[in-house]
Amino acid sequence: MFEKHLHQLEARHLVRRLRLIESEPGPVVITEGRRVILMASNDYLGLAAHPKVKAAAIAATEAFGAGSGASRLLSGTFPPHMELEAALARFKGTEAALLFGSGYLANLGLVPALIGSGGLILADRLCHASLIDGCRLSGAEFRVFRHRDVAQVRTLLARRSARRETLLVTDGLFSMDGDVAPLPELIALADRYGARVLVDDAHGTGVMGPHGRGTLEHFGVESRLPFHMGTLGKALGSSGAYVAGPDNFIRYLLNTARSFIYTTAPPPATAAASLAGLEILRSEPERRTRLWANREHLYAGLTSLGFHTTETVSPIIPVLIGDADMATRMAERLFQSGVYAPAIRPPTVPRQSSRIRVTVTSEHSHEQLESVLAAFQDAGRALGLV
Ligand SMILES: *Cc1c(COP(=O)(O)O)cnc(C)c1O
Numbered sequence: 001m002f003e004k005h006l007h008q009l010e011a012r013h014l015v016r017r018l019r020l021i022e023s024e025p026g027p028v029v030i031t032e033g034r035r036v037i038l039m040a041s042n043d044y045l046g047l048a049a050h051p052k053v054k055a056a057a058i059a060a061t062e063a064f065g066a067g068s069g070a071s072r073l074l075s076g077t078f079p080p081h082m083e084l085e086a087a088l089a090r091f092k093g094t095e096a097a098l099l100f101g102s103g104y105l106a107n108l109g110l111v112p113a114l115i116g117s118g119g120l121i122l123a124d125r126l127c128h129a130s131l132i133d134g135c136r137l138s139g140a141e142f143r144v145f146r147h148r149d150v151a152q153v154r155t156l157l158a159r160r161s162a163r164r165e166t167l168l169v170t171d172g173l174f175s176m177d178g179d180v181a182p183l184p185e186l187i188a189l190a191d192r193y194g195a196r197v198l199v200d201d202a203h204g205t206g207v208m209g210p211h212g213r214g215t216l217e218h219f220g221v222e223s224r225l226p227f228h229m230g231t232l233g234k235a236l237g238s239s240g241a242y243v244a245g246p247d248n249f250i251r252y253l254l255n256t257a258r259s260f261i262y263t264t265a266p267p268p269a270t271a272a273a274s275l276a277g278l279e280i281l282r283s284e285p286e287r288r289t290r291l292w293a294n295r296e297h298l299y300a301g302l303t304s305l306g307f308h309t310t311e312t313v314s315p316i317i318p319v320l321i322g323d324a325d326m327a328t329r330m331a332e333r334l335f336q337s338g339v340y341a342p343a344i345r346p347p348t349v350p351r352q353s354s355r356i357r358v359t360v361t362s363e364h365s366h367e368q369l370e371s372v373l374a375a376f377q378d379a380g381r382a383l384g385l386v
Helices: 002-011 051-064 079-092 103-114 129-138 150-159 183-193 247-256 268-283 285-304 324-336 366-382
Strands: 028-031 034-038 096-100 120-124 141-145 166-171 196-200 228-231 241-245 316-322 354-359
Touching: 034 366, 051 079, 051 268, 079 096, 079 241, 079 268, 096 103, 096 247, 103 129, 103 166, 103 196, 103 228, 103 241, 103 247, 120 129, 120 150, 129 141, 129 166, 129 196, 141 150, 150 183, 166 183, 183 196, 196 228, 241 247, 268 285, 285 316, 285 366, 316 324, 324 354, 324 366
Parallel strands: 120 141, 120 166, 166 196
Antiparallel strands: 028 034, 096 241, 228 241, 316 354
8 A cells, every 4th residue: 555655665764755946957056945056967968958959949839839739640740850850860870760758658669669578688787767667568578687797698698598589678878877888798799699789878868979979889889789769858958769770660669669659749849959959969069078077077076085986987976875874964965065966775776875976067167066076075074984
């Protein structure tokens, strides 16, 4: 019963609540009556509040209305949807692309399109909940491997019957650890053992790779996978997700993916905003330069203060605390000094690996990052962590 479950969560101090942000999602936001430096957003390139992105959303709303009024296959397809899909296919170098309402929905539709009952899924233990739900929905046998453990994947592949359809599933860039999947090794294993690979690049899109095309570009393996999945609500500043791939696969998805068919099309404004975001990714490369410079500065600062992080290689910098209560106290102290960086606790992360998840964007100023480092130093010393 839900009351009992809720009481249990309360007893274990694991009840969550919503935090209201009463301003634009910039590097500084207003919440609970205070101005704080926001170190919690996935808007890595500051596109959510970019004037051109907002203008594109407004113009699409003026032209096509606030809501799409129907599912994509009925009367919910407007020019921004088609333009965005064409632009995503060009961006990923594929024949076609399909827009979903969110990454969650894309994964619920994509995994069952790739594998069904009788098949075998091998998934990284830390892969995103939406992938896990997609795997469950597919009806295939579902097994997890240790985080980034290529040797275990090899063993699992070698042990299975060679004729059995198999799908390897992983995030490209992991949201709670900021590390990347060993994609070249996983793809090589998949080739050798006749398996397929699904990479969810929600956090990598716009962030990783020389042009921000994602974790596959980072490793130089884009052409090795026929289909690509990523989202538009993080670095691209809007909302939604895409699957890009060969024309016949995209047509298959359009005809069969229930999470595409049985839902109202995203508003034209969000498609237009994503399209503007993609364009800015190309035309303002300095945002990515600033993002990585900020990332290096903050990472170096935190580690030289004596904090331990995960094996992050990205703008997601999780500072490991361990105990859940201690992580909460750390987050509270940071907030008191004007920095919002949330504590991430079980069940989102394994026990005793509670952390402060810090994300940095291209829009943080040097001064703001210095304030964040000073706040970490004060809080860490007060709690005896450094
Ligand atoms: C955020 C995220 C999703 C969900 O995407 P939404 O568009 O927010 O629904 C899926 N997969 C991964 C790896 C994510 O980080």
